[in-house]
Amino acid sequence: MTQTSSTAAPMLTPRFCFDERLFRDFLRLSRSTIDDSITQNLNALMTPAREGFDPSSTAVRQTESGSRKTINPAACQSFKDNVLFPSWQTRSDVLTYCAGVATSPDPEDPDLILRQTESARDREREVNERLDPYSARFFPREARTESLANLIRNERTIEEIIRARTWGMVSEKCTGSSTWEEALNDWRQSHQK
Template sequence: MAQPPPHPELTPQFCFNTTVLKDFLRISRASIDDSITQNLNALLTPSTAGFDPASTSSRNPRASYTKRIPPSSCNSFKTQVLFPSWQSRSNVLNYCASVATSPDPEDPESPLREVENEKDRKRIVDERLDPYSARFFPREARTEMLAAVVRQERGVEDIVRARSWKVVGERCGEDWRDWEQAMSDWQKAKKSKIPFV
């Protein structure tokens, strides 16, 4: 069974380096969510039932998922692998969102942006002579760029989790909860030290 990558040290520098941030999220998703079918298949132990020679007498056009994964194995996978991985990514995104909404006195491009803004205020625009002269594209602050990355990654996270939860439901037995409710129940069970079901 795959294990999620280790939780990174959360610092503002980690968040502002969006390449590293995206790499952590990509590797975490690849090891757990993108390979969810393989991870769930690893929970099955087909040798326990023994080999049935009649199974080779006919060809089935499509593999069927009639074999359900035992509930204990499913719960173990959810509580030890899937939900901790999701929680780790949520923690990273929440931390980086808080960094993005905090003031950034150490922004290296702040003086340059101030100079550009001052030049723009002093600029005289005559659109009759040059209709494109009014265009001005100010530099974004790194907190604004980080906020955009966090918003985008949260959207991706919602899609990935919904897809993974659907596969888990198909293989482990349908759960009446959506992934958000199941994750919330797991967090409550973890805090109160009661078994998650």
Template structure:
């Protein structure tokens, strides 16, 4: 069975290294969500009839999907799917807090301040130079991080909705509600007394 994503060491440096942040999210999604059909196929009971070598020489229509044993499905959700979602929620929630916190270690703070000072001293005369009023201030890294977190939260919602639709179909549980409801139920069962990171993601 596929393993749940493990939580990386959460530090502001991890969040500001947007390549590391996005790589973690991409790898977690690719191992669980992007391959959800293969993961669920692996749970299906293998065929009792042995492999027929002649089957490779003819085209045959295969059923679109086989329903999976409910207990196997539940184990997959409890041990792999929901923990992976929770881990990603925790990472996004932590990094969103970093993005909204003061950043005294910003290496470009002095450079931005110098640019702003220089901009205040500029002479703006749009009759002589129509572009003289243009000034594009350099974004603080917290602002860049906040934009990335917003994008990744949007991606996360789309990915989870798609995954959950496939899980409901294959596991034969159409009445299980939305992925938000299912994840909230799992959180209550798994962590009843702990503060759950990631609520802001959902």
């Protein structure tokens, strides 16, 4: 049986975090490999031939019976331990690392001098809204760390939704009643180095 492998962890550097396209591509690829195709991944764990083929099963359309079958608990546990949780952990590690980058000073910010210049000009600006109602509409440039922090917040929210959806499907096909957070924390504790 071939199992889908989780996406390899990228080399974590501030440059990786600030490259929004690369950062999002990693998350998208990791999610599509495991979470977006969770039904196919779980169905691949089932071995219907073990029960034998019943030719009469093709005479009537099977609507619910096939989707309610549970998977061998050992195969389920192996999938969760070797594919699902490592993938989630890799994404958690990337999000945590990049959140740290977003809260650290950024001496290499290419727009730092431009923002400082704009800020100095804005302090000297006189705003008379009676003469120009739009004069107060200055929008300062956002530091790339602020932009990264917003991106991380959004991606963490997306991650929560995706994990809840994936875990719902895993719980339906595999035995177990814990939440995804509890299951992931249990896996982390059992796999600590």
